[in-house]
Amino acid sequence: MTSIKKDPVLVILQLTGANDYLNTIVPYTNPLYWDNRPKVNIPQDLVLPINDELAFRSEVESFKDLYDKGNMAIIHGIGFENSPRSHFRAMDIWHTCEPDSIGVDGWVAKVIRDLDPAGENVLKGVNFGQGLPRAMAMRGVPVTSVNNLATYGVFSSVRSLTSNEERTQLLDSFARMYAPAIGTGPTMEYLGQTGLDALKGADIIKLAPERYSSTIEYANNTIARSLKDVAQVHLADLGTQVFYTSHGPFDTHFDQSGSHAKLWIEISEALDSFFADLKEHNASENVVVMLFSEFGRRVKDNGTGTDHGAAGAAFVIGDRIKGGMFGQYPSLKPEDLNQGDLTPNYDFRGFYSSLVDQWLGLDPVPIVGGKFEQMSFL
Amino acid sequence: MPNRQEIALMAHLMRRAGFGEPRWELDARTAKGYEAVVEELLHPEEQPAISDELMYRILPGYEGALGPPINQADWVFRMVNTKRPLEEKMALFWHQLFATSNAKVDNPPELTRQIAMFREFGLGNYRDLLIELAKSPAMIFWLDNHGNHDGAINENWGRELLELFSLGEGNYTENDIQNAARAFTGWSIAPKIPRNPLGRFYWKFAYKPEDHDGGEKTFLGHTGNFNGEDIMGIIVDQPASPRFLARHLYRFFVADEPAVSSWNTTPPTDPEAIEILVDAYNESNGDIRSILRALFNSDFFKNSQYARVKSPAELIVGTVRIAGSHDGFRPGYNNLALECGWQGQELLNPPSVEGWHTGPAWIDAGALMRRVNFAAGVLGDTSLPGVRVMIDRVRSFGAITPQQTIAACLDAIGPLMVSDATLRELLTHALKAGDLAWDSDEAVVESENKVGKILTLIAASRDYQFA
Numbered sequence: 147m148t149s150i151k152k153d154p155v156l157v158i159l160q161l162t163g164a165n166d167y168l169n170t171i172v173p174y175t176n177p178l179y180w181d182n183r184p185k186v187n188i189p190q191d192l193v194l195p196i197n198d199e200l201a202f203r204s205e206v207e208s209f210k211d212l213y214d215k216g217n218m219a220i221i222h223g224i225g226f227e228n229s230p231r232s233h234f235r236a237m238d239i240w241h242t243c244e245p246d247s248i249g250v251d252g253w254v255a256k257v258i259r260d261l262d263p264a265g266e267n268v269l270k271g272v273n274f275g276q277g278l279p280r281a282m283a284m285r286g287v288p289v290t291s292v293n294n295l296a297t298y299g300v301f302s303s304v305r306s307l308t309s310n311e312e313r314t315q316l317l318d319s320f321a322r323m324y325a326p327a328i329g330t331g332p333t334m335e336y337l338g339q340t341g342l343d344a345l346k347g348a349d350i351i352k353l354a355p356e357r358y359s360s361t362i363e364y365a366n367n368t369i370a371r372s373l374k375d376v377a378q379v380h381l382a383d384l385g386t387q388v389f390y391t392s393h394g395p396f397d398t399h400f401d402q403s404g405s406h407a408k409l410w411i412e413i414s415e416a417l418d419s420f421f422a423d424l425k426e427h428n429a430s431e432n433v434v435v436m437l438f439s440e441f442g443r444r445v446k447d448n449g450t451g452t453d454h455g456a457a458g459a460a461f462v463i464g465d466r467i468k469g470g471m472f473g474q475y476p477s478l479k480p481e482d483l484n485q486g487d488l489t490p491n492y493d494f495r496g497f498y499s500s501l502v503d504q505w506l507g508l509d510p511v512p513i514v515g516g517k518f519e520q521m522s523f524l
Numbered sequence: 525m526p527n528r529q530e531i532a533l534m535a536h537l538m539r540r541a542g543f544g545e546p547r548w549e550l551d552a553r554t555a556k557g558y559e560a561v562v563e564e565l566l567h568p569e570e571q572p573a574i575s576d577e578l579m580y581r582i583l584p585g586y587e588g589a590l591g592p593p594i595n596q597a598d599w600v601f602r603m604v605n606t607k608r609p610l611e612e613k614m615a616l617f618w619h620q621l622f623a624t625s626n627a628k629v630d631n632p633p634e635l636t637r638q639i640a641m642f643r644e645f646g647l648g649n650y651r652d653l654l655i656e657l658a659k660s661p662a663m664i665f666w667l668d669n670h671g672n673h674d675g676a677i678n679e680n681w682g683r684e685l686l687e688l689f690s691l692g693e694g695n696y697t698e699n700d701i702q703n704a705a706r707a708f709t710g711w712s713i714a715p716k717i718p719r720n721p722l723g724r725f726y727w728k729f730a731y732k733p734e735d736h737d738g739g740e741k742t743f744l745g746h747t748g749n750f751n752g753e754d755i756m757g758i759i760v761d762q763p764a765s766p767r768f769l770a771r772h773l774y775r776f777f778v779a780d781e782p783a784v785s786s787w788n789t790t791p792p793t794d795p796e797a798i799e800i801l802v803d804a805y806n807e808s809n810g811d812i813r814s815i816l817r818a819l820f821n822s823d824f825f826k827n828s829q830y831a832r833v834k835s836p837a838e839l840i841v842g843t844v845r846i847a848g849s850h851d852g853f854r855p856g857y858n859n860l861a862l863e864c865g866w867q868g869q870e871l872l873n874p875p876s877v878e879g880w881h882t883g884p885a886w887i888d889a890g891a892l893m894r895r896v897n898f899a900a901g902v903l904g905d906t907s908l909p910g911v912r913v914m915i916d917r918v919r920s921f922g923a924i925t926p927q928q929t930i931a932a933c934l935d936a937i938g939p940l941m942v943s944d945a946t947l948r949e950l951l952t953h954a955l956k957a958g959d960l961a962w963d964s965d966e967a968v969v970e971s972e973n974k975v976g977k978i979l980t981l982i983a984a985s986r987d988y989q990f991a
Contacts, residue, residue, distance in 0.1 A: 232630035234873065248627065248876040268889060277866035278890055285881070291890040300893060303901030304980055306973075316981060319953050320896075323985050327945040333780070333833065333884050334943065337892070337986045344889040344896075 152432040154505050155387050157376055158254065159369075159413070159437045160279070162394035164233065166406055167442035167458045167488065171220060171475070174201045178445075178478035186402050186447035200475065205411045208418035216469035219523035221460040221497055223476045225490025229441055231454040233397070236440040241281035243495055243514045253498060255284030256513045257506065258388055267385045268347040274372040274391040282390055290347045295355055295375040299348035321345060354382035362423040369393040370416040377423045380433065387506070396439060402451040413437075417463065434464035434505055434524075438494070444486055445478060456487035460497055462523055466505075472521045493518050500524065526554035532939050533558065536829045539991050540777050541565050541820060542609025544842035546910055547917065547936055562820045566647065566813050568608030574601075582853040588633045590724060595632035596861035596871040599639060603841045604850050604860075610816070614646035615639050616837060617776050619871075622657055622689055623879035624666045626872050634662040634727055635872045650769065650810035654690065654756045661713050661727035667877070670712045674737040677705040684877055686759075692771075693788040695764035696744060703741040707750045710736030760810050770801035770815070777819060779831035780883030797824040830941065830990040833883050836867035838991055839895055843983070846937065847902045848910030867894050887989070896984045903937065904980030906972055915975050923961050926954035933978045942987040950981060 169186065173179045174193045193201035194210045202210045212218045226245050230236050242249025258271035271289040273282055278291045292298045300320055307313045324341035327334075358378040364370040372391040379386055393413060398406050417435065424430035442458035457476045476488040483489065496518035499510035504524040511517055526534075534554045538545035542565070545553065553561050564570070579601070580587040589595040599615075606612045619639060626635055638660050645653045657663055658681075664670050667681040682705030686696045714730035741750045746758050759765055771792055775781040778797065782790050792798045800822055801815055808814035819825055834842065840863055844850045850860065864871055868891050874880055887895075905911060914936035918924075921932050930950045934940050942950070957974045961967040982988060 230628075230630075232628070234627040234630060238627045248625070250875050276862065277894075278868075280875070285885060285888075288889055300896055301900055301980070301984070303897035304904040305901070306904055306906060306976055306980075312977075315953075316977065316984075319949050319981055320984055322952075323946050323949045323981070325945070327943070330943060330945070334986055336884050337887060337989060340887055340889055340892050341896070341986065344893040347889060348893070 153385075153387055154507070155380060155389070155433045156257075156501060156506060157373075157389040157433060157435040158281075158391070159435060160390070160392035160394075161396050161409075161413075161437060161439035162237075162392045163397035163439075164236075164441050164443055164454055165396045165439035165458060166398060166402065166452055167455070168445065168452075169203060169402075169406060170410065171196075171222075171459050172201045172203060173199060173475065173478065175199055176478055182446045182478065184447065185449055186452055196471070200471075203407065203410065205407050206414040209410070209414035212417065212421070212463055213469060217465060217467055218461060218463045218469050219467050219521075220471045221462070221492065221521065221523075222471060222473040223457045223488070223491040224438070224460045224473070224494050224497055225441060225457045226493055226495075227490070229456040229484075229487075229490060231441070231456075233440055233454075238280060240438065240440055240494060241279060243498070251284040252279070252281035253513055254279075254281040254388055254390060255287045255289065257502060257508065258282070258289060259284065259287045260508045260513070261387050261506065268343055269350060269379070269384045269386050271388040271390070272351075272376075272379055272386050274375050274389070279390060279392070288343060290351065292351065292375065295351070295378060298351060300345060317345070350384055351379060354378040354384065357382050360423050360426060362419050362426060364419045364423075365412065365415050367412050367416070369412050370419060373416045373420040374423070377420055380424070381427050381429055398443070399448065399451040399453060402447075421463075431465050434462055434467065434501070436501060437461040437463075438497075442488055445483060445488060446486060454487075456484055457490040460494070462501070466524060468523050470523075472523055492521075496520055526551060528939065530554050530558070532829070532941065533826060534561065535938055536826070537561065537565075537820060538609070539838070539842065540613075540825075540832075541816075542606075542613055543603050543838060544845050546846045546848065546913070547938065548913055559821060562817065565610040565820070566817055568611035568647070571607040573608065574605060579853070583857075588724065589636070591632050592626070592870070592873065593858045593861040593865070595636050596864065597857035598636060599871055600837075600841065600860045600864065601857045603837065604844055604857075605852060611643050611647065614812075615642040616835075617773075618642040618646050618653075620776065620874070620879045620882075621772055622663065623874040623877050624660075624662050624872075625874050625876070629662050629666050631662065631665075631724065631727065632872065633724060634665075637726065638662045639872070647813045647816070648811070650765075650805075650812060651756050651760045653812070654685075654759065655753055657689070658685075658708065658711055658752050658756070659729040661729055664711065664713050664729070665727070669708055672705055672709050672711070674709045674735050677702060677709060677737075679705045681705065681708060685755075688784075688877060690759045690768060691762060691764040692768040693785075695762065695768075699742070700744055703743040703750075704755050706737045706739070706741055707743070707755045708752045710734075711752055766802040766805035766810070767798060769805065770798045773801060773815065773819060774798060775882065777816075778825055778828045780833060783881060783885075784878065794824055797822065800824070830987070832991045833886050833989055834991040835880070835882060835886060836864045836869035836891075836895070837871065839867070839989070840864055840898060842991075843899050843902050846910050846914075847905070847908045848913070849902060849905075849908045851909075863894070863898060867891050867898070892989075895989065899983040899988055900980045903983040904976055906976040911976075911979065914979060915972055918960070918975050919962055919971070923959060923963070925959055926951060926957065929960055929975070929978065930954050933975060933982060937979055937982055940982065940987060942982070942985060946985045946987050950978065950985075953981060954978060 172188045188203045192204040195201040239245045241252050243253045262270040265288050268288045273291040282289050324338045364374040376389045438460045439458050442455040443452035444455045473492045495514040498514045499518050500520040502508050502510040502513050531550050531554050534550050586598040603612050645656050668678045669681040672678040682701045710732040712730050712732050714728040717725040744758050804815045804818035917936040918932040960971040
């Protein structure tokens with residue numbers, strides 16, 4: 147495990163809908179790229195070369211900047227064998243690490259369980275977004291899921307509550323209604339405890355926006371808001387070690403050029419703000435951000451967009467990351483493709499294992515369900 | 525006038541056999557008599573169906589909806605607006621029991637069609653339903669029966685049919701699974717029409733005699749050249765079948781039970797109730813309607829008020845039905861469908877073939893916060909038509925004390941029976957707020973506000989989480 151003073155923190159950013167690998171890390175000098183992408187390509191004068199073969203798209207300057215500073219590892223060809231072209235199934239596999247059966251428990255939930263076996267901190271794992279991703283779901287593992295940090299809490303949905311005083315009154319009543327009472331039965335008691343846990347989590351997390359001050363101005367879009375929320379909770383020192391959030395939709399079957407660029411500009415800028423914010427507070431050293439998507443997209447474009455593919459790229463970013471490229475960009479030669487898609491050459495569970503083992507200091511085997519080849523980006 | 529207990533019992537019946545009923549509809553139902561209402565529920569064909577034609581004209585995106593949440597919204601719309609509550613509730617029951625998930629099927633219209641099949645066959649004969657299930661293309665794909673070939677069996681469907689759908693663990697051998705699988709070889713899907721360029725096509729069941737293993741099979745002590753229908757005939761005559769189905773019906777309609785995976789070793793909470801349901805099954809040759817008639821008319825059912833934690837679909841649909849926020853064709857169903865998923869019950873996408881874990885397993889801190897916020901947000905919105913009716917009911921009592929106000933509110937929102945702890949807190953709150961008065965415009969505004977707050981608190985109570 148890397149030696150650091152503060153507990154390691156992992157921020158997971160899910161690119162929902164299947165990010166187009168070929169237009170994210172562009173093989174801009176490969177003639178096969180141009181043969182296959184007559185319409186949906188990144189023009190040669192609009193790339194930011196990494197080397198003679200690969201390039202970022204030009205809009206993601208600050209993202210490339212992280213790479214140039216040696217703070218980003220790019221993991222090539224990630225995925226799994228027999229990659230299904232279904233978003234739902236593929237995302238499930240990424241979430242549960244169970245490619246051969248329908249899994250129920252999430253790998254992130256197992257991480258949280260092992261970081262906090264007694265389940266003492268309801269904020270050990272925090273999701274920002276609507277509903278809990280399956281990756282964080284497991285019975286008996288309390289996690290917190292926040293849609294909007296500024297308004298998070300019981301009764302946030304009641305529009306008729308006009309004053310804080312009214313809300314406080316109702317919250318007090320809520321706490322008394324859920325207080326332990328003798329002889330109500332196990333389910334009632336369980337509901338009571340859970341209600342008070344929810345109240346407690348909301349009370350603690352409320353400290354984050356109260357304590358937060360920063361000169362960094364985040365953009366006004368979903369991913370920027372989510373990463374700002376992550377920064378606020380991280381800076382409030384509430385013991386959170388795993389953050390989860392997502393951005394999308396990356397499902398660019400149609401009219402890809404504009405939408406794909408926009409999503410990546412938003413991510414690039416949001417990450418730039420996020421790291422600047424953490425650095426301003428001297429709190430970036432124990433943070434690693436990872437980005438993944440359920441699969442890549444088809445090598446050949448469909449005229450205006452791209453269809454579902456297989457292999458993709460993952461990224462890890464942080465002060466402690468040994469930057470560079472890891473693994474092999476899959477071959478674009480027709481004979482090497484799998485049903486027209488890039489063939490995955492690196493199992494995603496090895497990627498998870500690297501982070502779980504080398505960053506979080508946990509045994510990855512029970513979390514990802516076996517031993518997989520790790521990479522040395524830490 | 526029906527008395528309070530009769531009304532409470534009718535509310536209970538409608539919560540369980542349907543998705544709840546607003547207070548002002550309960551008087552008329554109760555006046556018809558409990559058993560007459562049970563019969564009405566058991567015969568949905570006598571009530572108007574939701575017109576697909578009309579629905580798809582007004583909400584065209586719902587027809588053959590390609591993905592979540594629209595395909596789920598189609599179903600939520602039916603749950604909210606149906607005049608055939610038990611038909612819809614049984615569809616949800618079978619979806620929970622024969623859990624088929626879009627995570628693998630990846631064909632939402634096909635799943636929607638499976639639910640329609642549950643509506644059509646869900647109250648009929650159990651054997652007929654199992655045969656329809658075996659022919660459901662979504663199920664065939666979900667459990668790989670299209671890969672189950674003569675001479676090269678795939679056991680997935682055969683195993684889950686016996687373990688999860690009909691007999692339960694401990695009531696068959698591995699040999700029975702393999703022979704059941706052999707009997708279902710050739711039960712497959714016709715070649716699919718590629719999705720591009722015209723979009724999605726429905727899949728078709730296809731029986732392929734050339735791929736069917738016609739040889740002799742021994743299954744649960746019977747020997748013969750069985751085909752799939754024969755297997756279902758043998759299954760429904762096993763003593764384990766009615767027992768397993770009865771436990772599922774009990775868990776879904778009567779009271780929370782331990783997890784299904786423990787049933788092999790944990791006896792039912794109420795063995796007598798299970799016996800009553802098993803008898804009804806045997807007397808009717810597996811007629812679901814007859815079993816449900818016995819269930820709803822039984823004392824064990826009538827005495828089970830608030831013995832189950834509401835599923836997210838029950839909580840959400842039940843709440844908007846009494847609040848009148850989503851009557852008829854209007855936008856907003858997508859959000860209701862998404863909300864089901866956010867609370868842990870993503871319709872048409874259950875977590876596994878075992879279905880959802882129910883009862884207290886619905887509840888964790890995140891889910892509970894969502895459930896409370898959803899119910900309190902809707903029922904605390906005094907502009908919604910159903911909430912207006914609740915306020916008017918309370919107002920009809922005139923100037924009343926805090927005690928009377930709480931009683932009137934609990935009646936208008938349910939009637940809902942609450943624990944002493946909840947009642948005490950509601951009363952403490954109401955005493956601070958004071959009496960209701962309606963003698964001036966200002967008094968009306970103030971009293972409506974007071975009632976709104978009490979309804980908000982009731983919706984946020986632990987008691988409201990129970991069906």
